[in-house]
Amino acid sequence: MRATIRDVAKAAGVSTATVSRVLNKPDMVDPETMERVRAAMERMAYQPSAIARGLSAKRSDTLGLIVPGITDFFFNELYKGIDRASQQNGMRVLLYDSEHSRERALDGFSILGGYQVSGIIFTSKLVTEDYDPILQRVGIPVVLTLTQSEARTPLPSFRIDEVRAMFDVVAFLVTRGHQRIGMIAGRQWDDKTGELRLEGYRKGLRHFGIEYNEELVEYGQYRFDDGYQAMQRLLEKQPNFHMTALCTASDEMALGAIRCLNDNGLHVPEDISVVGFDDLPLARMITPRLTTVAQPFAEIGEAAVSWLVRAVGREPSPSEIGDYLLPHRLVERESVRALGS
Amino acid sequence: MRATIRDVAKAAGVSTATVSRVLNKPDMVDPETMERVRAAMERMAYQPSAIARGLSAKRSDTLGLIVPGITDFFFNELYKGIDRASQQNGMRVLLYDSEHSRERALDGFSILGGYQVSGIIFTSKLVTEDYDPILQRVGIPVVLTLTQSEARTPLPSFRIDEVRAMFDVVAFLVTRGHQRIGMIAGRQWDDKTGELRLEGYRKGLRHFGIEYNEELVEYGQYRFDDGYQAMQRLLEKQPNFHMTALCTASDEMALGAIRCLNDNGLHVPEDISVVGFDDLPLARMITPRLTTVAQPFAEIGEAAVSWLVRAVGREPSPSEIGDYLLPHRLVERESVRALGS
DNA sequence: CCCCTTGATGTCAACGCTTTCATTACTATT
DNA sequence: AATAGTAATGAAAGCGTTGACATCAAGGGG
Numbered sequence: 001m002r003a004t005i006r007d008v009a010k011a012a013g014v015s016t017a018t019v020s021r022v023l024n025k026p027d028m029v030d031p032e033t034m035e036r037v038r039a040a041m042e043r044m045a046y047q048p049s050a051i052a053r054g055l056s057a058k059r060s061d062t063l064g065l066i067v068p069g070i071t072d073f074f075f076n077e078l079y080k081g082i083d084r085a086s087q088q089n090g091m092r093v094l095l096y097d098s099e100h101s102r103e104r105a106l107d108g109f110s111i112l113g114g115y116q117v118s119g120i121i122f123t124s125k126l127v128t129e130d131y132d133p134i135l136q137r138v139g140i141p142v143v144l145t146l147t148q149s150e151a152r153t154p155l156p157s158f159r160i161d162e163v164r165a166m167f168d169v170v171a172f173l174v175t176r177g178h179q180r181i182g183m184i185a186g187r188q189w190d191d192k193t194g195e196l197r198l199e200g201y202r203k204g205l206r207h208f209g210i211e212y213n214e215e216l217v218e219y220g221q222y223r224f225d226d227g228y229q230a231m232q233r234l235l236e237k238q239p240n241f242h243m244t245a246l247c248t249a250s251d252e253m254a255l256g257a258i259r260c261l262n263d264n265g266l267h268v269p270e271d272i273s274v275v276g277f278d279d280l281p282l283a284r285m286i287t288p289r290l291t292t293v294a295q296p297f298a299e300i301g302e303a304a305v306s307w308l309v310r311a312v313g314r315e316p317s318p319s320e321i322g323d324y325l326l327p328h329r330l331v332e333r334e335s336v337r338a339l340g341s
Numbered sequence: 342m343r344a345t346i347r348d349v350a351k352a353a354g355v356s357t358a359t360v361s362r363v364l365n366k367p368d369m370v371d372p373e374t375m376e377r378v379r380a381a382m383e384r385m386a387y388q389p390s391a392i393a394r395g396l397s398a399k400r401s402d403t404l405g406l407i408v409p410g411i412t413d414f415f416f417n418e419l420y421k422g423i424d425r426a427s428q429q430n431g432m433r434v435l436l437y438d439s440e441h442s443r444e445r446a447l448d449g450f451s452i453l454g455g456y457q458v459s460g461i462i463f464t465s466k467l468v469t470e471d472y473d474p475i476l477q478r479v480g481i482p483v484v485l486t487l488t489q490s491e492a493r494t495p496l497p498s499f500r501i502d503e504v505r506a507m508f509d510v511v512a513f514l515v516t517r518g519h520q521r522i523g524m525i526a527g528r529q530w531d532d533k534t535g536e537l538r539l540e541g542y543r544k545g546l547r548h549f550g551i552e553y554n555e556e557l558v559e560y561g562q563y564r565f566d567d568g569y570q571a572m573q574r575l576l577e578k579q580p581n582f583h584m585t586a587l588c589t590a591s592d593e594m595a596l597g598a599i600r601c602l603n604d605n606g607l608h609v610p611e612d613i614s615v616v617g618f619d620d621l622p623l624a625r626m627i628t629p630r631l632t633t634v635a636q637p638f639a640e641i642g643e644a645a646v647s648w649l650v651r652a653v654g655r656e657p658s659p660s661e662i663g664d665y666l667l668p669h670r671l672v673e674r675e676s677v678r679a680l681g682s
Numbered sequence: 683c684c685c686c687t688t689g690a691t692g693t694c695a696a697c698g699c700t701t702t703c704a705t706t707a708c709t710a711t712t
Numbered sequence: 713a714a715t716a717g718t719a720a721t722g723a724a725a726g727c728g729t730t731g732a733c734a735t736c737a738a739g740g741g742g
Contacts, residue, residue, distance in 0.1 A: 002454070002480065004728055015692045020730060030690060045478055050455040051401065052728030054392045055697050070420050071622070076412045083411065083438055092452075095436050097424055111433075113343065114391040137386060139343065224626050255626045262628045281412070285565050285596045286627050287603045345698055356722045361700055371720060393698035396727050 003044040012040040023048060054116045062092045063308060064112030064120040068100045072124075072222075073252055073280050074297060078145065081301025082121065089309045091118070098125075102190060109134045109142075119143070119308035121301075126192045127151050141311040143304045146295075148192065154321045156307055158300045160328040162196035163203060165293045168330055169247050169275050170204025177339030178245040178273065181205070182216035184230040184257055186249035194219075197249050197277070216243055220253050227256025235264060244272060244339060251276035251283050251292055258286075258335075269337035279331055289333035296326050344385040353381040364389060391433075395457045403433045404649060405453030405461040409441045413465075413563075414593055414621050415638060419486065422642025423462065430650045432459070439466075443531060450475045450483075460484070460649035462642075467533040468492050482652040484645045487636075489533065495662045497648055499641045501669040503537035504544060506634050509671055510588050510616050511545025518680030519586040519614065522546070523557035525571040525598055527590035535560070538590050538618070557584055561594050568597025576605060585613060585680060592617035592624050592633055599627075599676075610678035620672055630674035637667050 009016045014033060021029045022037045029037075040046070054060035063086055067075055079093075086093050094115055098105035105125060112120055119141045127135075127149040135142065135153040144157035173181050183201045186194030198217075205212050218233050220226025227248060235241065248254040254276035258268050268274050268288055276283055276292035283290040303324065311320070350357045355374060362370050363378045370378075381387070395401035404427055408416055420434075427434050435456055439446035446466060453461055460482045468476075468490040476483060476494040485498035514522050524542050527535030539558075546553050559574050561567025568589060576582065589595040595617035599609050609615050609629055617624055617633035624631040644665065652661070 002478075005730095006728075016729080017693080017731080018691060021691085024730080028690075033690080045451075047451045047455045049396070049457065049728050050452075051392055051395045051457045052697090053730075055390070055396050055699085055727090056729040056731085058697070058730095060392065070424065071417045076416065079411050093436070095434070110386075110388045111391075114388050116390065116392045137343075224622070252626075255623075259626060259628060281565070282596075282623055285593075285600060287600060346700095347698075357699075358701080358722060358724095359720085362721085365700075369720075374720080390698055393727090394700075396697085396729085397699040397701080399700095399727070 002049075003046045005046075005048065008037065008040045008044060008046050011044060012037045058116065059118055059312075060116040061090055062094050062115060062117045063305065064094050064096060064108070064115065064117035065123070066096045066098055066105060066108040066112070066120065067123045068098050068105070068125050070095075070097045073282070074124075074146075074278055074295070077280070077297035078123065078301045081298030082305055083301075084298070085302040085305035089305065091305070091309070100125075100188075102130075106131070106134055109138050113138050113140070118312045121145055121304050121308065123147065124193070125190045127155065128190065141308055141316065143307050145300050145304045146193070148323060150192075154318065156316075156321045156324065158303045158307075158324045158326060160295055160300075161325045162193055163200040165277070165328045165330075166197040166200025166247065167204040167207070168200075168328075169277075169293060170201055170208070172330055172332075173245045173247070173273065173275070173336065174204075174208045174210075176245075176273070176336055179210055180216070180243045180245070181210070182234060182243040182246045183218075184227055184234070184246065184248045184253050185217060185219050186222050186253075187219040188221050194249055201247055220249075220256075222250040222253060224252045224256040224259075227253030228260045229256075231257040231260035235260070241266075245336065246272060246274045247277075248274065249277055251278040251280045251290060254290060254292070254335075255282075255286065269335050273336040275336055279329075283331070284333065288335045291333045291336045292331055294329040294331050296328070299326055343390075344387045346387075346389065349378065349381045349385060349387050352385060353378045399457065400459055400653075401457040402431055403435050403456060403458045404646065405435050405437060405449070405456070405458035407437045407439055407446060407449040407453070407461060407463045409439050409446070409464065409466050411436075411438045414623070415465075415487075415619055415636070418621070418638035419464065419642045422639030423646055424642075425639070426643040426646035430646065432646070432650070441466075441529075443471075447472070447475055450479050454479050454481070459653045462486055462645050462649065464488065465534070466531045468496060469531065482649055482657065484648050486641050486645045487534070489664060491533075495659065497657075497662045497665065499644045499648070499665045499667060501636055501641075502666045503534055504541040506618070506669045507538040507541025507588065508545040508548070509541075509669075510618075510634060511542060511549070513671055513673075514586045514588070514614065514616070514677065515545075515549045515551075517586075517614070517677055520551055521557070521584045521586070522551070523575060523584040523587045524559075525568055525575070525587065525589045525594050526558060526560050527563050527594075528560040529562050535590055542588055561590075561597075563591040563594060565593045565597040565600075568594025569601045570597075572598040572601035576601070582607075586677065587613060587615045588618075589615065590618050592619040592621045592631060595631060595633070595676075596623075596627065610676050614677040616677055620670075624672070625674065629676045632674045632677045633672055635670040635672045637669070640667055 005016045005019050009019045022034050096108040122144050124146040129151050131151045146159050148157045149155040185198040218230035220230040254274050276290045279292045279294035283292050346357045346360050350360045363375050437449040463485050465487040470492050472492045487500050489498045490496040526539040543553050559571035561571040595615050617631045620633045620635035624633050
């Protein structure tokens with residue numbers, strides 16, 4: 001049986017309260033006593049029960065993280081930031097995978113609530129009005145990352161300016177001489193990101209006086225296979241292929257598209273330029289190295305955690321509940337070729 | 342404030358014990374009462390406190406997972422299996438990232454212990470004798486995945502037959518006409534996997550009467566950059582390059598090696614064949630699709646969980662504490678070229 | 683010399699559950 | 713009709729902490 005606070009107290013000849021104090025408010029216990037208690041703890045390999053502590057103190061120093069899918073390639077990067085920041089604030093992270101299901105996401109709030117988490121980070125799925133009831137009653141701060149909210153409960157969100165990012169991609173492509181620019185956009189039932197990026201694409205086109213052409217646009221759900229199939233459809237839609245550049249809504253889809261192109265005897269960037277979105281670690285590993293939009297995943301994770309840490313235990317002021325847009329960055333590598341002279 | 346069991350009890354006109362029973366032993370409560378209680382729960386959006394439950398019942402329905410690094414590419418696959426199996430057994434998973442540090446790994450046991458986890462899954466680092474003290478006193482079952490133990494405390498492990506797997510790779514290469522086969526092996530301070538795979542390589546060579554040649558072997562710590570640099574060194578070691586095939590200890594290193602080769606004007610598989618190890622999702626995404634050894638990550642995760650579930654609350658018999666070798670599989674794709682006629 | 687601080691410690695009631703044990707009201711057995 | 717089971721429920725004691733409050737000795741100001 002593990003040693004409890006009581007065992008330590010007895011061994012050190014003090015009360016449990018004192019032991020608790022050396023752990024939590026060290027400056028109000030006598031140095032000498034402290035030493036004795038510390039020694040006893042050491043000797044008995046005492047490890048305080050986080051469970052009991054959570055129950056008693058009504059805080060658990062734990063943050064809940066709800067992700068749609070653990071296998072989404074960006075997860076690791078985001079988690080890294082969250083974990084690092086949590087560490088620094090003496091918090092742990094409890095992970096919950098909603099498996100892209102709205103019901104499970106909803107459940108996530110209750111379940112994490114059952115663990116007394118001090119805050120919840122919700123990721124990459126649009127928050128709609130049907131989240132309101134749960135949001136109302138969780139009673140702990142919730143922040144959004146890589147997404148935003150359409151619910152009535154005000155929620156802070158940390159993300160990039162999607163529209164602007166994709167606009168930048170188009171602008172970049174245009175300065176490289178491209179005019180026939182296609183897109184594999186993202187589309188998923190509970191996702192707004194896809195629309196935003198598409199909007200950025202159209203806006204870019206418009207800004208440079210290029211006409212929007214349905215023929216050049218296809219959709220996918222962000223994963224590799226979606227990219228592959230979307231590219232396939234794109235190829236079929238225009239037998240006399242004359243697109244010179246392609247934007248995508250995710251690096252994974254970019255990979256899929258490239259694979260598909262290769263399978264059809266087309267080369268990147270010689271025959272067509274491709275730009276990704278996310279800047280996953282693998283973007284720099286493949287050949288050709290992928291030109292892409294870097295999302296500051298780690299920073300977003302850190303920002304979310306520190307917001308949460310600041311918010312715990314008090315009602316955040318309305319001015320703090322903003323839509324925080326972190327800077328993205330276009331990373332130029334090898335998958336885009338400059339056209340013309 | 343969230344509703345507690347007491348609130349529900351009052352609302353349903355029963356005692357808290359009864360409410361607890363409808364949750365935990367539904368068959369010993371009257372259907373009618375049950376209905377009333379259920380209704381009350383529903384009405385009040387009652388969510389039992391996992392914390393309180395854990396404290397009281399001394400089990401938390403939670404498994405602890407210690408991984409060396411969340412950004413290791415295989416993590417997601419392994420986690421998927423673990424999460425799925427946990428789900429099915431009504432368990433949650435608490436994640437702990439040791440950041441490749443032995444101290445932090447050691448801490449992990451205590452910390453997870455503080456959360457009353459019912460079992461711990463330890464991953465991909467060799468367990469040595471210095472783990473014995475903690476292992477002795479955690480008092481809950483521990484299983485190893487993707488690694489094994491050299492400690493005196495007997496621990497079950499779930500992994501593949503590394504030696505055999507790499508032997509198979511060599512055999513495969515030989516049947517494809519390769520003789521000058523190099524290797525980028527894995528090496529890390531607390532890792533035995535690397536040695537094992539190297540041993541498989543040497544064994545394979547020996548079996549086919551090929552002489553082992555230091556010149557053709559380099560080491561790395563499994564990541565992309567390690568692979569790149571190792572390849573670099575390989576290239577430098579033999580200016581008149583005549584290696585026709587390369588085994589690697591990880592897909593990531595294979596990617597790195599391929600990248601390096603490309604940067605030096607060499608093509609895979611035309612100029613040299615490469616085989617990876619792991620079969621990460623990205624192995625099929627890149628060009629050329631990577632021929633590699635598939636580790637059954639998900640199955641390993643599932644096996645570990647079900648072992649744990651079976652072991653919780655009882656002393657597992659020595660016969661159960663085995664070194665479980667799960668079947669690997671050589672996945673043939675496009676990165677190996679058949680030599681000669 | 684007494685009273686009031688102050689600092690260090692102890693006491694004890696929570697926290698929200700589970701779980702024994704006791705109680706009650708039936709039903710079956712003799 | 714008396715006794716023993718049995719099924720459904722309640723009362724209450726923890727589980728390992730924390731935190732409000734009480735206690736106590738030592739020191740300082742009047």
